[in-house]
Amino acid sequence: MPTLLEKNAMAKRVDELKKLDVMDCMECGCCAFNCPAGRPLVQAIRFGKSLVRAEGKK
Numbered sequence: 001m002p003t004l005l006e007k008n009a010m011a012k013r014v015d016e017l018k019k020l021d022v023m024d025c026m027e028c029g030c031c032a033f034n035c036p037a038g039r040p041l042v043q044a045i046r047f048g049k050s051l052v053r054a055e056g057k058k
């Protein structure tokens with residue numbers, strides 16, 4: 001599911017990120033470490049979390 005989080009984060013789909021419980025990601029980095037394509041998953045998820053936090057302030 002990290003790739004799904006990445007996809008929705010890059011598309012700025014905050015509602016989808018919330019449904020997928022993006023805030024539960026601990027940013028442990030295991031998904032990025034194991035990704036054979038070397039995709040920057042943690043960075044994208046961190047960005048997604050910032051979008052959710054920003055929406056909470058509105």
Ligand code: SF4
Nearest residue numbers: 025026027028029031
């Ligand atoms: S960084 Fe860790 S907790 Fe977050 S999606 Fe990847 S494996 Fe899961």
